Amino acid sequence: MSGVSALFLPPASTAGADGELAVWWVQDGECRRAPFAQALAEIRAPWRLYLPVEAVTACAVNLPTQKARWLRQSLPFAVEEQLADDVEQMHLALGPALADGRHRVFAVQRTWLAAWLALAEGVGKAPASLHVDADCLPGEGSCLFWLEERWLLGGSGAVRLACGSEDWPVLRDSCPPPQRAFAAQEVAPLEGVEVQALVGNPHVWLSEQPLGTDLAQAEFAARQQSSQWRRWRPLLGLVGLWLVLQWGFTLVQAWQLQREGDRYAAQSAELYRQLFPEDRKLINLRAQFDQHLADSASSGGEGQLLGLLGQAATVIGGEPTVSVEQLDFSAARGDVALQVRAPGFDVLERLRSRLSESGLAVQLGSASRDGSTVSARLVIGG
The missing domain is CATH 3.30.420.380 (Nucleotidyltransferase; domain 5)
Structure with a gap:
């Protein structure tokens, strides 16, 4: 024994x-x-x-x-x-x-x-x-x-x-x-x-x-079982608390991801409206943008512009602190020049690296600081 x-x-x-x-x-x-x-x-x-x-x-x-x-x-x-x-x-x-x-x-x-x-x-x-x-x-x-x-x-x-x-x-x-x-x-x-x-x-x-x-x-068997439960109750309480905290963390994380997704969607919609102001109804952003690309695939310069923007839009949309102030397209050179503004030089460098990793030819021109932000010219394509 x-x-x-x-x-x-x-x-x-x-x-x-x-x-x-x-x-x-x-x-x-x-x-x-x-x-x-x-x-x-x-x-x-x-x-x-x-x-x-x-x-x-x-x-x-x-x-x-x-x-x-x-x-x-x-x-x-x-x-x-x-x-x-x-x-x-x-x-x-x-x-x-x-x-x-x-x-x-x-x-x-x-x-x-x-x-x-x-x-x-x-x-x-x-x-x-x-x-x-x-x-x-x-x-x-x-x-x-x-x-x-x-x-x-x-x-x-x-x-x-x-x-x-x-x-x-x-x-x-x-x-x-x-x-x-x-x-x-x-x-x-x-x-x-x-x-x-x-x-x-x-x-x-x-x-x-x-x-x-x-x-x-009989009643003393029940007492023994109850005592065994009381012995494990603190540990079970900790497990229950951990599950509640984990559940709460998951809810908060899901809420944050939902907000982040909504923000990206709003930025993408705003960029789409700037490119295609004639589209008054925005039902399916991806489908409508793909349709514009398909419609203009054989239309020369405009098709080339849309192709470059289609590749760059996702990357630029992933940098919420970057704003596009001006867009210039050169059909002769086959590039798009964007005047962008960001909080710092590191953000611009990160944007350039991500565009390059997506397969685009990118040149980052001279940047200048304007107060708390930095402005630079970003040339894509060419």
């Missing part, structure tokens, strides 16, 4: 939940003793909580049905005669079937268990499972184990209890064979039982045995 930490409530815990009560807890194969609150702060999840058998009533009962949906409803009626306390105040956990067909049932005070779990849940350290110490003893027959100055009695039989050495002669005949005991070497052996000496720590040894019934059932 390595990799899962374990915390053992002592018999004194039956007095009620107390964060200052000293407990034993096992982690990475080592056993330590500390107040319950300190152990909670240091223990690593997942971890198991072992309840002392003194806080639990274990019995075996015949159940009227084997259908899972009816088993839990029938438990209170099946065990109420075997409980000294009001069954309505008890949390009932159903264990496995025994060899004689009866089922093992565990009963624990609901408020007592809830109080201990509340201390753990208050620091976000709810246990992964709940077990009874005497229910985790191994093997067939009867098994006794010396832990915290008393014998735990378990095994394959119905009995789950704690007793002293003086009680064993009374219990021995009712415990099914074989009868085995585990204890430290210095513990006095039981009458008629061979005690196997333990070399290591008893709490570590018990934490490594096969687990018994998990008492985290």
Whole structure:
């Protein structure tokens, strides 16, 4: 059972939940003793909580049905005669079937268990499972184990209890064979039982045995699931916040791109109206411009002008800070001279480079600064 930490409530815990009560807890194969609150702060999840058998009533009962949906409803009626306390105040956990067909049932005070779990849940350290110490003893027959100055009695039989050495002669005949005991070497052996000496720590040894019934059932199963959700809730909250921020960023980016596209479209439309003032309706800029190019392809100078402008329009439109103040076309030279204005020399140089990269012959004439802007003559073609 390595990799899962374990915390053992002592018999004194039956007095009620107390964060200052000293407990034993096992982690990475080592056993330590500390107040319950300190152990909670240091223990690593997942971890198991072992309840002392003194806080639990274990019995075996015949159940009227084997259908899972009816088993839990029938438990209170099946065990109420075997409980000294009001069954309505008890949390009932159903264990496995025994060899004689009866089922093992565990009963624990609901408020007592809830109080201990509340201390753990208050620091976000709810246990992964709940077990009874005497229910985790191994093997067939009867098994006794010396832990915290008393014998735990378990095994394959119905009995789950704690007793002293003086009680064993009374219990021995009712415990099914074989009868085995585990204890430290210095513990006095039981009458008629061979005690196997333990070399290591008893709490570590018990934490490594096969687990018994998990008492985290019914309303306490829901508490465990809720605690697991609370443990992950901060991380899920961060993921949700990241998704919201990402969604907001995408919306802002889309809005900015839409505005940029609208601005380019407006500049292109303005340039088109300057070139073709007779077109009063602008429905499809690209289609109408292509039509003008097609209509004037064989019309000499005008077709050549439109061809050059068609190549340069996209590049010039991509520089929103550049404005065209004057256009001169020379059919003899086959070029277009543009008087352009920009915020700085670097913008003009970038425009020249982009026109050249698009396959046009470009010459940038002398530029002059006029206040906060720069004016230059740009010759395309020729």
